[in-house]
Amino acid sequence: MSSPSGSRAIPPKKPVEHDFAASLAASFRASSPLAQEVLARDLAECSDEEDDVDGAGAGLEEGDSDCDDETPGPTLYRRPSGIAFGTTRPALSLGPGGLTDEPRLTRAEREQSRDAERSLLRDNHIIPPKHQHPPQQRQGPLASLYKRVFSTKVPRRVMDDEMPPPPQIVIRPSETEPLLGDRVQRVPTHEHLNHQWEAAVRAGQIKTTWQREAKTIAVYSRSLIVTFLLQYSLNVTSIFAVSRLGTRELGAVSLAAMTANITCYAPIQGLVTSLDTLCAQAYGSGHKTLVGLQLQRMTYFLFLLLVPIAVVWLNAEPILASMIEPESAKLAASYLRIIVLGTPGYAAFEGGKRFVQAQGLFHVTTYVLLVAAPLNVLLNWLFVWHFGWGFTGAPVAVAMTQSLLPVLLFLYVWRVDGSQAWGGFRRAALKNWGPMIRLALPGMIMVLAEWFAFEVLTLASGRLGVSFLAAQSVLVTVTATTFQIPFPLSIAGSTRMANLIGANLVDAAKTSARVTIVGGVLVGMFNLTLLASLRYKIPLLFSHDPEVIELVAQTLPVCAIMQLFDGMAAVSHGLLRGVGRQEFGGYANLVTYYLVALPISFGLGFGLDWKLTGLWIGVTVGLCLVSLVEYWFIWQSDWHQAAKDAEHRNASG
Template sequence: MSSTYVHYSTPSSLPSDYALLSRYAAAHDLNTNEEEDINGAGPSTDIEDYGEEYDAHGIDIRGSPRRPRRSSFPSSYLTPFNPTIGPLPDRLGHRSGPYARELNENTPLLAPLVPRIEEECDEEDTAEPLTTSKLYREEIGILTKYTIPVFGTHLFEYSLVVASVISIGHLSTTALAASTLGSMTASVSGFSIIQGFASTLDTMLPSAWTSSQPQLVGLWSQRMVVVMTAALVPILCVWWSSESILLFLKQEPEVARLAAVYLKWASIGLPAYAFNSISRRYFQSQGLFTVPTRIILGVAPVNAVLNYLLVWGPEPIRLGFIGAPIATAVSFNLIAIMSVIYGVFFVPKTAWHPLSMRCFTSLGVLVQLGLSGVGQVASEWWSWELVGLAASQLGPTALATQSVLLVSASTTYQAPFALSVASSVRIGNLLGEENPTRAAVATRCSILMSLVISAVWSTMFMVFRANWAHLFNDDPEVVSLVASILPWVSMFQVFDGLSAITAGILRAAGKQFTGALLNLSAYYVIGIPFGIWLAFWHDMKLHGLWIGLTVSLVYSAAFGIWICLRANWDREVEKVRIRLEADNKPANGHGDVEAPH
């Protein structure tokens, strides 16, 4: 969310959540072509049994089940890129890198090696038939392993923002208001746009990693750096001229001045923030989900110390108000530096593409998908800014209640959001593996897991609704109002989680434009107008706003699930294959061709 709700779980303007409270308190298939090359047996029929390979007469020609899928998650690290030559059955039980093709008269001399990462299902007894229930269990297990480190990453990322809020919150009411306004402006004009463009990599990188051209992961990341650099120019122009813009929008002069100061110092960390949104996806697409978690875990304590020293520390180093945005900017830069060090020295170079002029090619794909991604992400962030403004018209009690509810919903949203990231990577990997059947199963599993997670949060809110507000505020009116709206928030959890999952699935399939249309229609055509109508014309106040939000997410989740469950994953695999073939042409000397999407 933005000012009060951080969808995509990045440091947007979450400080305003806490600022409001502080202010109130103070007042398919299994890559058949590769198996053909490995066995030298020529093409096999398209029999989808997940366990055996047949000849043209349907007879098992291998004598043992073949692997159902490529693996794509490390238990704690990426296995060394160390091909092993030998008979295929000998290499199924243990492998330390990609399968190496057996040499025979039919094997291409330059046959590509496909990077693999160990999965638990790779070590299972291959003689056991792969039933539907086992397939679902495997996918649920893989998605769970992917989700946990992503969840940790975003929780630690919260600390970067919370430390800034705490440090500024005790300076003055004006400073608190300025930081709120500054962070809201940063979210609307900067962070949401960066995250929208970066979401394009959820489409490009996972499928490239499990294809025969894993170096395209590095190439697409380099291309996104070029696109993001261009996008930063207008954002920085807005931030550096923000005082005049805020004054034009009738903000208080002193608050506008301090907010502009906040943005100018925060802009030091903006390029690093953009780079981090790329590097995180670079690691995650390879299954290295724990890398961003380790990095931010190391930076979070440094950020807390910097906030204290620069805002409240000893006189020689104390900077006061500007210390908080400087501390956050330094933390973003530290994350960027550590990401580069980790990528250079601790991760195999399988995914890296040497720096070349190719990073300036095929940028149109990223721009087109990126603009759709901005529509998908920013439309949601901006909608919550509007809801926050509407709530501010209902009085201080409603405003404090809104902040309690949205901070709570922000926190619980981290789990389904982490699952959406995991689903996006997993499905993208499977598309690159040309495995549409598993992609379809992963889609269904992620939706089912979202329902389970949402049920846990909904139950928690309902059980503790009478006392939930005491975690934030002890005002009897706030406690009572929070308790009366929490049943709607409980229902909201279910559809919010489903919307998050379907958004991740759509990103994996390159359907950001569809996601943008869903969000725009859900929030701006249905949810917000309906909520405002209930709140102000039917005097339902804050209840009306939350009913409108819930209705918008019911619509978004229902259509999103319908689209995802009806997806033609064979067609999505074909789209990935076409894109990879098009991007391979420059390397073969045929000239650059913009990759289709």
């Protein structure tokens, strides 16, 4: 789309109303008509504001890496997408899908793409190795074993059996190169590399190995795991700080956290998933300051929604008292009345993360959390124990930390990097909300539905008694913490798959998928072993009440078995994102949780009086079923068609 600076843009036609199912499915695609409509309206609106015209015309600054490279853009590299969700577990990420919504790559990222392509060409013996080594003598058995296990090169016997000789791009000597004498074998330039890469892909020459995919996915996921654990620690810390005060306090903080998740955090995180699409498309259009406009619009919208949420939280005690015993309801209501002060900061930070991620600055969130997470621990210790505020100190620390997060993010953008996408405060942010809301609501519905399916177990356990509610708090905290490992792994796997599918390397994508599945199983087995072996040690971290410890120890074996299926389900969701079919995962989750998992949980927990054990058996069965259904769907999917769809999206983008 051209810049509106040359002539006045024609306002777009009135949007056509879509039915709910179509709108929901469209929300999973970054190239949805709603996102394009928002962008068109913003460009038209900006033509009326002189300052915005200048910003739009200067969207690609001089020397900007988005346009200063004449070589064709890369097809392999994408950033490991995803965000830390902050509290418990949305089983399906509605964030970046890896195929469609990435903004343009910077010069450094294009170099990473070329390096990745060059490395694959070397491993497939198509271009010369990076270092020429003299012929070596026969290697010993240990050296051969080491090379077989860790080498990323494709074995020549596989190439000889499966592929014709690789196509070669002839690199002619330069005018200054001597015609006679020894010549050093040259590495292709960017232009020759692009030709060589395209020819090799067309000829089906590019293969990969499990060693390479394991290394790549490990590199992608390590920083994401740190980020997820850091952000989740903000919530775990308050539970740890309160847990030693008593059984009732431990149960109350779990109930308050559940209420906050359902009524505030889940809706906010669902709504801001629309920024994953809107900010990326605004940045990719070349009008970078439109990213800041999208952030402003969403932030104002979220602040308006916080008004009714605050009213509910300030009057939550009678509502909660109708569900559980009055003393726990009173403590939970006091927790909500305090943390309401931190909700504006939470909303601003969730939007701000998308603002920097659209620019490729995924590390910013990690830097902010590296400062905020230790400070949150200190504040909880000071307020709960050192100053003697008790239960009240925990929500005060949470509210202060949530308010600090957007401040730290702002300081980074202002003083370090990211301000180029901020065009100042605009009147246009108060307009054009309709398409944004229509794009955001399906994301909120999907995330909220998945959260509710898990969090409703906490509410159900509250009807069993104070000790059961406290034990449920421990179980939810433990299982949600362990989930912060397979979920980032699934994001890394989906990103890598999207890279390879986008490059039309279907066989390599399947290899990467198999590695991710094995990784998910290994992580699940690790978590299973950890919880099963420490079933009597883990509850001691939260409580010294013998009844709570016994209840947790009785239920942890079920939670341990759940870890295997939890890891498998997380990976299956990631693979669906990788092939661009995440809408199937959303519907599979909803059907499985509400028609299978929850009925089994309530039937066993209350009908057969298995209590907490029965509640968690239902969740375990649901995760097992949804992972099997999704793996079957992935197995039956046409990956070659997914590659064609990715090619069409890339071309249209």
